[in-house]
Structure formats: C-alpha cells, structure tokens
Amino acid sequence: MGVDPAKQFAIGIDIGGTNTVFGIVDHRGSIRYRGALSTKKYPLVNDYMDALHQAILPAIEQAGGKEYIKGIGIGAPNGNFYSGTIEYAPNLSWKGIVPVAAMIKERFGVLAALTNDANAAAVGEMMYGAARGMKDFIMITLGTGVGSGIVANGQLIYGHDGFAGELGHTIIIPGGRLHTGTGAHGSLEVYCSATGVRLTALEMLAQQPAQDSLLRNYDPEEIDSKIVDDCARKGDTLAREVFRFTGEILGKALANFVMFSSPEAIILFGGLCKAGNLLLDPTRKHMEENVLPIFRNKVKLLFSELKEADAAILGASALGWELK
C-alpha cells in the first residue's frame, strides 16, 4: 500500500479468561501503546468484539490509520492457528467454536491470525527474548495451568489439526494424582501448575502432621503457590520440599520432551518461575538423570527474558508481522 515497512506496526492481543491485554508494537519489538479490557464482562462474543474494536481504534488512528497496521495477532486459550477459531475453551464464557480471527478481520479491516497463548509466548521469546536465534526450543508456561509451545526447524509445531503442544496433559506418573478438569491421572499439569503446587503443599502438610511449617499458619483454603513461595523464601523446609518435588516431576517430563525434539533450550515462563533456583535446580537434576547420555548437559534450561505482561502481547504481535 506504499507505506514504508519500517513505519508499520503490528497489533498483539492476548485474550485471557479474566482480562484481555493488547498493544501496538513496532518492528523493533517496542510496545508503543498498550491497553486492556475485561474479557469476563462480555458473555456474548459479539459484544466483546465491539468493545475490543472501540478500545483499540484510538491507538490505530494514532499510528496513522489501519494502512500502517501490518496485521493483528491474537493469543487465546484453545486457539487454533489453522482455522483462526477458539474451540471449546473451558475458561471462556463463549462456548463451542468461535471464529475469532475472522471477526477481528471483519471489524478492523486488517489481516488477523490466532494461536494459543503458549504458542504466542514461544514466538515472542523467539523474536524478542531468550530464544532469539534459536531454531529448536520448547517453551513451557507454568501458570494456573501448564501450557507449551514447541519450535522445531525454526517453525512452531501446530500438528495436523492445529492443536499440537499440549505437553501439560502428557502423563508423567501413570495412575497418579487426579486432574479434576480432564479426568486424567498423573499429568504434568496436575503437579506443576500453581494449582498443583497448592495440592502438593496440602498433601505434604497432611502426610507429615508432626513437621513444623510456616504453612500451618494459614487456613488450608487460602494456601496458594504464592504463599508456598513466600514460605520457601523464608527457609521453610516443607515449602522448599514442595518446590523440590515439583521440580522432580517437571524434570522427568522435560527429559521425555528432550528425547522427542532435542531442543537447544527449554524456556520456563509464568508464575511458578518466581521460585527461581528452588524450582530450577531439582528440575535440571531430574531432567539430566532421565535423558539418554547423548542428550546430557546439552540442553539449556532458561527462564523467560520477557516481562510476563509483555510476552503475550509481543508473541501475539509477532504472528501479525507474518501475515500477507
């Protein structure tokens, strides 16, 4: 359209169960404008789309109009890259299959693409974060749930149907803890998510009634991964054991992933990373112990280099740049 590419922008939108954040990003990865709106407030997706359009429009005009927008990238739970749809997302009130990319394209008059939030974070990390220059890496998001984005040969792996990379649901301990959301036993997510950390803490408190712990000062109902983290930092033995155990399961899972795609690095992202070496050390130990010698001491285990608030926007915007 005759617009200097260096003056173009991409829009990144991250749709979460509670909030949506978005930003206008320049080609260097600087977020030039950012905003947010409540996802929950709009049980009808059409109302949500109208509100989103209204919220972003002033920023587009500030950027010089829609011809300065190369594309819009969207990260969303259960987002399918191939179809541009969100499909049966348990944490969103919009049910069934929602053609999000098409709806955004129609409202904004700009090309749009969508993928799941963990894939978007992986792309963000590859363009602007710890995975710059890497062609083979795995992003693991340790938050309310456990998500993943897998890059091989420099490309995201979407699989034949767009749903590849559900590593949080791989079974690490057959017959292990029940995941009440999926019905599976012993999946990675039921141990290594924020919820998993809470459940491990409650189990350990119940199983070791004689052991002192700062965690006993809290109502079990209120114990969450942040409280476990706080207690662990204060040197609480039981709280530290929670992260050691979490790292053991995570490390065993990562060993299997390494033997699948032999990544240069595994990048950890999300709330649980705040535990730092309390989580990283046991994770690395059990990953190394469980891989074939041929993979040992080769895979970098890194924390994300992107601010959590920015990663989702940057990753989503990266999809926008690739649109033609």
Add this chain to the structure above:
Amino acid sequence: MGVDPAKQFAIGIDIGGTNTVFGIVDHRGSIRYRGALSTKKYPLVNDYMDALHQAILPAIEQAGGKEYIKGIGIGAPNGNFYSGTIEYAPNLSWKGIVPVAAMIKERFGVLAALTNDANAAAVGEMMYGAARGMKDFIMITLGTGVGSGIVANGQLIYGHDGFAGELGHTIIIPGGRLHTGTGAHGSLEVYCSATGVRLTALEMLAQQPAQDSLLRNYDPEEIDSKIVDDCARKGDTLAREVFRFTGEILGKALANFVMFSSPEAIILFGGLCKAGNLLLDPTRKHMEENVLPIFRNKVKLLFSELKEADAAILGASALGWELK
C-alpha cells in the same frame, strides 16, 4: 550435468549391525538393483567402505555411470544428519564418531547424506508408503529396539544436534523395568521391543505358575517375540496377554506423543507388527483413553505399507534425491 532428471537414480544404503543392504532406486520408487554385504565382517570402517564401494560400483556403471546418480542416502543407527557421522553406535564395531557421509562421498564421487534408520524409514513412508501426502506423522519402529522418526510441517525433526526422535527411550513407567542397555527404568523400549516382549512373557510365566501356556513347551532361553507371536496365533491366552500388555504400554506412550506433535497418523513398522490386531487393538484403546478429548478418534494408527526389506533402502534413497 545435462542428464535428464527422469533418467537419474538415487542410491539408498541401510547400515545395520549385522548386514548392510543397498539399492539403486528410480524416481518412481522402484528398486532397480539391490545388493547386500556383511557389516560385521569389517571391524575396520575403511575396509568396510572399500568393500561397499566395490559392491555398488557395477550397479552404478549399469545405470550409466555416476553422473546418473543424483545422490546417496544412508540410514544407520545413531546417524547424525547434520554432521553426516555415526556417533557411538552400540551395535556397530566402529567406535567413536565415524564420518560416514564424507567417506562415501570421497569414494563414490557423489553427494551423500546420512540419518538414523528410523528417520530414513519415516522418509520412505512419506514418499512411497502409508504417509504419502502427510505433513505430520510419527513413525515408530518396533524391532530389536524401538526407534522413531517424527515429521512435522512436512519436515523431519532433527533437533538442534541431529538426535531428535529417541522416543524409545522416553520413560512411560517411572521406576519400571530396568533397561540393561541404558540403565533407565520403565522406558518404552524395555517393554515394546522384541526383547521387551520376550521379557514380558518370561515375567508372566513366572508370576502365573499355575496357568497353562504353550510357551511352557519352550526352554525359557529360546523364547523370543516370534515364538510368543506363534503361540498367540494358536490362541494361547498367556501369549495373547503378552501382546495386550505390550499394546497397553505402547498406547500410553503414543498418547503422550500425540499431545506433543498432534500427528495425522502414527505408523508402526518392524517385526512386532506381525502380531496385527493382537497388538493394534489394545494400543489404540490405551492411546485413545489417555489423550485429551480434543485429540480423540482423530489420529490414524497404521501399519507401514512398505516391505520391511525395502523401507530402509527407499527411505535412505529419499535422502539422496534431496541432495544438491
């Protein structure tokens, strides 16, 4: 070089621990000439290379000379595509790192590329077998060991170091049966290889001393997967239970692989496939039970369409076509 591409050939070489087989393949995938030589007979790799060169030379001359050969592809255990080397292959007498692709290129004066045997089989299946037209599939070879080749976005996944796809060594039952070769407990290979089937049969015979079985007619030393297969075909309950159990472990493993790369199909190849539905039915059942609903009843579980003797040659030759 002015040679009509339709008249060109590729050479496929499959280096096994015992024997090497090779063939000259036309662009339609017909093996026009085939031959073999003993790998074991040549403890020194230089002697082996000379013998291989002598064995293939007459066929190259019959094809019109080396200018009619587009390239030579080699499949070998522990073969590394990036470096063209065989690295620390436990079943070969050549120790350390052997620059096989370079040695072949030098002797034949033709471009050469190398990968591991399971990757070569996956490429063969993609060009000429059950995976024709597929961009996302996983090949699992169930033989003396368990190997794998993973294709995503139409490309083999080699990983950052060329060693991706060691799915036989992923841990399916933590703390399970010891793999004496690797020291790991509960890997896929220790259950779902020919050796694994033998071990399962011996375990079941010991654990159920009161149960009649045709397998009791054999010296335990001689029981192998073929004998278990023969007895299962004759309706032997215990032998059938061996394959049911093998399928259960395999199915659980495949479920994890599906949630990694969401393949259109998983293709099973190798000696254990002779068990047919005795293996396939429990495998499918446990795969479906262990995947997220979003993947259920979507992944084709297929047997290879290539003759076992041809697959390795065709797959290796396919690498040869891609050389430039």
